[in-house]
Amino acid sequence: MGQCGITSSKTVLVFLNLIFWAAAGILCYVGAYVFITYDDYDHFFEDVYTLIPAVIIIAVGTLLFIIGLIGCCATIRESRCGLATFVVILMLVFVTEVVVVVLGYIYRAKVEDEVDRSIQKVYNEYNGTNTDAPSRAIDYVQRQLHCCGIHDYSDWKNTRWFKESRNNSVPLSCCKPNVSNCTGSLTHPGDLYPEPDHKRTVSSRHFVPCAHMVPLICPASRAWMRAAPGPTPASHLHPSTSSITACVLELVPLSLHGCEALVVKKLKEIMMYVIWAALTFAAIQVKMLLQTQILKVPYLFNC
Structure with missing residues (x-):
């Protein structure tokens, strides 16, 4: 009867480790996605600490993979030291995931201030060439988010590029994709992304x-x-x-289509992916530990 209980516990632990491997892959994917996406918007915030939750989530994913490996080997070999290490690291991972959730909420609240502080500077550095990083960043954002200017296309009138070009036009990235022969001219505002909201x-x-x-x-x-x-x-x-x-x-917010508002919205959505990923797996860990009673495995601390 005792041998049957041990076999059953081993089966549960092996299954649990397989789930941890799957969780590790998902967490690493979420972290990598955040890194790649933030890289497209990195000119719109100055402090790199906004990426800290993504770094931690990748570290947690890597740690979960190692935990799964240790747990699997310890379960098969019935190593009490290995399983004790497995449990301790598992608790540390849970604490780390809670930290990720807290940091995610803190940095999510700071995104708007970060973007607001730097976006004007980025737009003033625009020169219309693909070799310039700020120019590529702005063109990418305007095409991807379907916006034009910080709040609307009229914001371009205050930029150095607009004043130096003297052609009364905005970048081609402001043009709607379904409009042919769009030159970005302000004389044809219907060709551009949403008209100014400040007309009230x-x-x-x-x-x-x-x-x-x-x-x-x-x-x-x-x-x-x-x-x-x-x-x-x-x-x-x-x-x-x-x-x-x-x-x-x-x-009511006056600008629902400005690039600033849309960049903030996008970055907050990305941060929420990290928060929900960490929160979900932390909850899963607690539930599985309680249901499987991993701490009561017959041979875990047996001498």
């Missing part, structure tokens, strides 16, 4: 579902909107509605 064009239909909330959000603006149906510039609204409009617009 609003529609009454956007406010109808939440009109009853306006007095709660803006106590000073209790008048009902009397704007005509259809999109209407905020400056043309009835005076009694202008305060409501101004208040609501302050609460």
Whole structure:
């Protein structure tokens, strides 16, 4: 009966080690994906500490592979020292995964500040050549994220490249892919990625579902909107509605298509991959350890 229990425990441990190998591969893939993707956006943040969670997650993946190897050999050979080492390292990996989750949340919150601090500098360094790293980075981002300029295409007017070129145009990476013969000219804004949001064009239909909330959000603006149906510039609204409009617009991000907002969104999504990967495998480890009662393997600490 005792021999049967030992055999059963060995089978469970071997299966557990195979899962750790699979987890190691997945974690290393996630870490590598983060590295490769961040490399495309590295000009938009200055501090390399944002990659620390990715480095740790790759290290954890490598460690899980080693754990699986140690656990497999120790289980087959019934080595009490090997299995004790297996358990200790497993606990360290769990702690490391918790650290990854914490760091991921901390650095995710800093992404927006990092991008905001450096993106203007990168755009000012643009010179339109493929040999220049900042230029390649901007063209890549604008093509991949379908954006133009920091907030919209009009931001290019403030760049050194625009002023020196004197052709009233933006880079070709701002052109929509379905538009032929696009030259980036500002005289044809329809050829470019989304038009500026700072025109503050609003529609009454956007406010109808939440009109009853306006007095709660803006106590000073209790008048009902009397704007005509259809999109209407905020400056043309009835005076009694202008305060409501101004208040609501302050609460809604003005640029939903600017490169800055989209880069921040992309980088935060990537960081969430790391957080969820670490959190998921930490939870799996705890659950499997509790279910298999690995610490109660008959021959683990037997003398």
